[in-house]
Amino acid sequence: MGEDEILNLVTGNIVYLLGAIVLIVIIVKGVRIVPQSEKHVVERFGRLHSVLGPGINFVVPLLDNVAHKISVLERQLPTASQDAITKDNVLVQVDTSVFYRIIEPEKTVYRIRDVDAAIATTVAGIVRAEIGKMDLDEVQSNRASLIATIKGSVEDAVDDWGIQVTRAEILDVNLDQATRDAMLQQLNAERERRAQVTRAEGQKRAVELQADAELYASKQIAEARRIQADAEAYATGVVAEAIARNGIEAAQYQVALKQVEALNSLGKGDGKQTIILPANMVEAFGDAFKMLKGRG
Template structure:
């Protein structure tokens, strides 16, 4: 009976050893996915890094100590309180984008590279915000992010990681400061509105005055042109009349100088003279006649039209 129990115990031990051996044999076969890296230790010491593909390990000797994902990952930086240069307490949080470049350093260079990156990002953010006034912290997000990335890159070279970006999600000031900032923004907005209104009113007045000025100039120029045109018209009229008079006088002189011209002129003037006398007598006017009705000959002689004998 005791011999049977002993044989059963031995068989159970060998069966357990066989099961463990089979389990370890299957465990030594590793299929590494793409963008992943397995750190293999042999007897507790670093042995190799397994890339993507099929790999077989030595059972009971080799083991996968660390498994790393080589894809870019996002790590949230928890909110923290920071003091600006003007002693205003603000709450800042952000996001880090990192990836593993050296799986060995990420495994043995630091205990937890994620936690270390978060702590370093927080301390760097606090130090940078401490050099800026509150108003500039909202404007200098890129400066803060660039400084954090620079510091993390220097440390990441020893940790086997690369920091691609650091983005600040929120910068939250206290409620009192937030209300004061809102009042300042509203005041600036009202100031710009009043300034824009005054500039518009100023431009409107300038435009109206320019329009009135242009209208007065146009009227004065029109009046001046009108007077110039009238003066030129009168001058042309006088010139035309004088030319016509000169031409008529010249023609009359030519007619008088022609043979029989003086006799014709004498007859015409005598006819007009008699018609005037006849007209005056018919209208009932008192007419004083010369003693000699032929005295108009004297008048003709005075103007040089009497025929010389």
């Protein structure tokens, strides 16, 4: 084999080898494996050509270029604080945090330069606007509703950027010291008012119970007097009936009986009392004893 043949053979082998190398490079460059957590933006001649999703993808080497590798994982903005004035002119400092995902990277990379800064600015403006529509008490008590409103407003604002807002949080609502002192005084005044109302209601109830007790006592006394009057009327009726049947002697007998009972009661004393009776009382008692003896 001559030198020319050997040279031609070596040259041919080199060409084949270079061709194989170029083919391997083309194949390697034409195959793109995209991780599950990413999307790749492909440009052709400097313009958007396609977006590669997770898995194996094929591109045209030398023509197509993976210009951006975008993570589609959920992101959290750093906690931001912004001042806002409520509807009742109270200055508050609101701490917020926003979570979002990039779902259309072709919009994100070509329509906005700094996504985090843009979202933070948007959130700050929306928070100030929404809190300005509410009184301080509403901000404190309707935080869940306020968060939902802010989330919806942010979603509408960032829709053109290919972003999905997954969650918005109001971490804290801080007040200046003067406002805190004023609220504390108001709270103490409200507690004192409630205590006074409670005491007044207690006193009112006590008066009502006392009046009910006095009314009950009056009714009982009246009932006792009625019963006593009925008894006296009954006794009088019995006496009247006896007089009607037996004449004046029955009445004299009752009077004599009462006189003897009165004298008997006087005799039950402890002996130290002094009793002064009119002279004619002795004769009256004598007559009473005679009448009782005669009836016996």
